[in-house]
Amino acid sequence: LHLLFLTLIQQGCGCGIPAITTVMPISARIANGEVAAPGSWPWQASIQDRSDWHFCGGSLIQSQWVITAAQCGVRANDHRVILGVSDRNLQLQDENLLTSSLFLQVIVHPQYNPKTMSYDMALLKLEMPVTVNDHVSTVCLPTATDLFPSGMFCTTTGWGLTNPNDIGLPTKLHQASLPLVSKSECEKKWGSSSIISDDMLCAGGAGATSCLGDAGSPLVCEKNNAWYLVGVVSWGTASCNLSIPAVYARVTQAQPWIDQTIAAN
Numbered sequence: 001l002h003l004l005f006l007t008l009i010q011q012g013c014g015c016g017i018p019a020i021t022t023v024m025p026i027s028a029r030i031a032n033g034e035v036a037a038p039g040s041w042p043w044q045a046s047i048q049d050r051s052d053w054h055f056c057g058g059s060l061i062q063s064q065w066v067i068t069a070a071q072c073g074v075r076a077n078d079h080r081v082i083l084g085v086s087d088r089n090l091q092l093q094d095e096n097l098l099t100s101s102l103f104l105q106v107i108v109h110p111q112y113n114p115k116t117m118s119y120d121m122a123l124l125k126l127e128m129p130v131t132v133n134d135h136v137s138t139v140c141l142p143t144a145t146d147l148f149p150s151g152m153f154c155t156t157t158g159w160g161l162t163n164p165n166d167i168g169l170p171t172k173l174h175q176a177s178l179p180l181v182s183k184s185e186c187e188k189k190w191g192s193s194s195i196i197s198d199d200m201l202c203a204g205g206a207g208a209t210s211c212l213g214d215a216g217s218p219l220v221c222e223k224n225n226a227w228y229l230v231g232v233v234s235w236g237t238a239s240c241n242l243s244i245p246a247v248y249a250r251v252t253q254a255q256p257w258i259d260q261t262i263a264a265n
Contacts, residue, residue, distance in 0.1 A: 016220075043059045
């Protein structure tokens, strides 16, 4: 994951406004990755098994709901979510730093297709609503009328590999500034072997990308001083090729399902 600069601001209120936000100068867009400051992405979730092994990311979208990738195969009885900790080593040292919850329900998008990776999204209902604080808060969800044009630089975060040759995942949350890529340009980069459907969104291919271990993590874009969840990390090249865009599940395409599922549960 690749570079952003940070600046402190006063804590905001509402969704998509962290206690620490980011400033993305042009030079940051072509540099290699950096560690995210604690509290800068308070909706970022780590999904772990009972041995504290991180295997997927997620985003807190309401106080009792996290969205992740369907491919992660989250199971209510075997997995848990960790919120509020950017350095996963700290969760072993001080439980007061984090919010941990098991899942009541795991609801996979009904149109998810593991062969084509269409609608690669799942909603996770937590046992109890979480308490919002400096390190835990929700990301905003866009509406169908919110426009995020190709070429706009957005941000992805996660604990995925920073180098495909690394043996283990990093313990500290990383962040990357990525340009949104049009469907036609993304298809050119991928060639005829891959189908980019309307429920997918491409970003990257300009010196930054999501990588193994980032599945389910957020792609967020800033609008009116708040961050909106535009994509959910889905798939990319096995080698984490920096010149080929990664593919994300498009959140606006699933917005009716998200709203209806939360309302019904």
